[in-house]
Amino acid sequence: MNTPVLNETLDLAAQFPGLSADTRPGYSGWLVPAEKLTEFATFARDTLGYDLLSSVTAVDYLEQNLFEVVYHAYKTAGGPGLEFKVQIPRQDPASLPSVTPIWPGADFQEREAYDLFGIRFENHPDLRRILMWEGFEGYPMRKDWKEAFYEDETKPFKSRWPEGKHSLAETRAAFGDNVSFPAGFDPEKWTPTDPEELLYASLRKYSAEVKDGIKTDHVLVNMGPQHPSTHGVFRAVAMLDGETVVSLKPVMGYLHRNHEKIGERNTFLQNMPYTDRLDYFNSMYNNWGYSLAVEKLMGIVVPERAEYLRVIMGELSRIQNHLILFGMLWNDLGAYFTPALYAFEERELILDIFEAVSGTRMMCNYHRFGGVVRDVDAASLQKIKGLVFERLPRRVEEMNRLLSENEIFISRMKGIGYLSLEDSIAYSVTGPNLRAAGIPYDIRRAQPYGIYDRFEFDIPVRHNSDLLDRYLIRMDEIQQSLRILRQALQQLPEGPVLTGKPQYQVKVPAGEAYGRVEAPKGELGYYVVSNGKGNPYRYHIRTPSFVNITSLEKMCVGTKIADFVTILGMVDIVLGELDR
């Protein structure tokens, strides 16, 4: 068991004047003055070698009258990361320079900070709201912004016990529903500004070559949010020259369910079932990232058997995620619905195990702070062994035989959706897509969590960075997951599965923690700030889907519109974690 160190012990303050260490109790990292941010960011990327910017988020310190923007950067060579923060006074307008010119992957994350906190980023190429719609009143994640169904600052609410007469929240809200309008608002006289205006303006900022001397009109095509191939309520607006994409903007927020605001009202334990609903395919892994962050804050050690169970459940989750991806991808390509049915069959057997162990097929709620909620009984263990040793290798091999050499498939995937190695790092792509570009960066090796340093497994790498490689690397990853599972099942020790007594109100000391795990879709990070109370002060989730989508436009420009569907499929997004 190792507790990874977040920042290095080298004395950055001596190397870079103006920097100071963050000395608040429980905090770590460096404080950078706003005017030196661009200089420091360039220094960190070029001189120190932190080329992968993992997360950009904002925190509202209402009492200290500050906004704080927190950056986490890592080296693709592996190792602990660099955390630095910029504090700006909490006033309107609040602004600081954008790091997008240095790390283009910060694009959408800075837009999210603008949308939810109202912090402006200078020199950002396209600063508009991303999750809420243009015209929405207010900045929801600010501490003084109350939602329409607001009851109390934190849960549990006093209205539920001992005098808990049931009433619908609608009856208590000011406007009779989950809406709130500014005082004096007159809907009849209000003229709406077109919410799409800014979107189309940014869409038109492209330069397309004039072919054959003939100037042609470009067509604007809207795909989604109700679309059979967008894997959920995702919308993409594309500008087409014939069939070639010249400009493409993703629009999200159609499933923005306010995990972070609700997370601030929940207690630490109550957040655990909500994490299930982020990447709803891999609830076991989502739970793990969150419990990792809070266990870092609490400083508790997880028993051996629980660590092994976490690995077993996590790797099973990875296998079924990749199988589902194959099934859905083949649906998009037109082979509707046979490979998906084969994939779903294997997934059903894995879900049976999850159901027997945790209680539900998808929203497992299995991890607790200090271990897992209950042990695996002998019958389920036998089932897992049967799957891992006998059935899954055969069936995955069969799927490989079915699909991977199909000529139509190869002609549609080979050479399409290319993203160069430098661009992959710059756009903060993580997960199998980064490894398909040639960089063997896997958090299970680079900064191991749990007991991954005990297992022998390879990190598959491919170098063409096109769709075919991204597909084949996931096949390789399934094989490696099976390898880890075989070792874990053989080494599984006896023992307790939870440290301490089960408690529904945990005491978490003040501080911050960033728990990152290699989820099947990429790097999943939880940034949790606690001020000693029973609920998190700030709860931010860095999801792989949201950050991987930053590179979507770069991959799609120049390809045909039909290829956009497959490129989007191989980015492997899930709307639950993209919109949170």
Add this chain to the structure above:
Amino acid sequence: MYGQGLLKGLSVTLKRFIATYTDDFKWWGKRYFNADGIAHRSSKDANGIFTVQYPEEKLPTPEEFRYVPFLVYDEGENGEKNIRCTSCGICAKACPPQCIWIVRSSDPNTGRPVPQPAEFYIDADICMNCGFCAEYCPFDAIKMDHDYEIASYGRNVLNKERLMKPASYYAQIRPLNNAREETARAEKAAAKAAKAQA
């Protein structure tokens, strides 16, 4: 040869198609509508037809399966229903979406609280089936049900009467858990009796 990949793929689907019927021959008519058949089709040896034909065949729910909660009552000698809940409120505090409403009853004469719920509501349109209420109840009074056939034509706010189910039902759906809790309760009672005697 161009097209070899396609032919390989087609041979896999043909093999699966044939496997659908070879298993039928092996089992000779006893494959459907009985528990053995369902167990075979949910095991690692499942080959061919994978369908479990709901509603005639129902997949058995494992013991830990959780759906909407229910309140446990012990049946008294005269058929009275002794509800185990003492309205301590822990489930209402632990519930993440706060879908449990409890009114604690109080003695009409003295006004002091009585450990019985006067009213108990669970809004099943908010409940996220997480199981925290059952996990943290100190009196084994609220447990997660296995019954998933609760679709209806209107909204689902469950009151105390809808929620109450007998302890025999609980023993039937969760035998291992129930056995563990019964032994713990018996041990506690024995320890208390021993202390009272000493």
Add this chain to the structure above:
Amino acid sequence: MTPNELNSPGYDIPEDMKDVVAITTLDKIYNFGRRSSVWPMMFGLACCAIEMIAAQASRYDLARFGMEVMRPSPRQADLMLVAGTVTKKMVPSIVRLYNQMAEPKYVVAMGACASGGGPFKEGYNVVAGIDKFIPVDVYIPGCPPTPQALVYGLMKLQEKIDHQSIKQVRWYQKGPDSVETPVPFLGPDLIDPRRIPEIHAKAAELAAPAAAE
């Protein structure tokens, strides 16, 4: 439907003709045809969509009920299975799609989020149940409902269809062909056109004490 269910009571059909002749009512035939081929619209919003797809996959085959044709286009669908959380940003699209569906159309709210907001009810971008905008026929609680619970809910919808009568259904009454639900639009917050006077009154009320101060 077995021949016994199809036959109207009170008619005595001789044994040798039981497989050939059925005496039934027009309502029963009409409903039998409709309930055996309800075509759902592929409308998965969130996690419940995965259980909907799993219900359509090989283990809980929806094709046994005639529902395997999942059309993304609303014009070709009978049933809108709202599976997942309904957010304010998405609601205008949902109502527009509901308007575009041709009669007879049904709505099933699958999951806690579509029935009543679910665990995300207090979110600032969440609509507390799709029945605030469109009429819902069947509510299926659960988070997510297992595929078997979904199939049970769909069977309940089939029962509902069985009890409808040609004389009373909405689409055969006199009057306009279809009544469109007004599409909400996004302003400072979600505005439901049917509640505009109410919003105006309440907002004026909130402004009045501030002005009086």
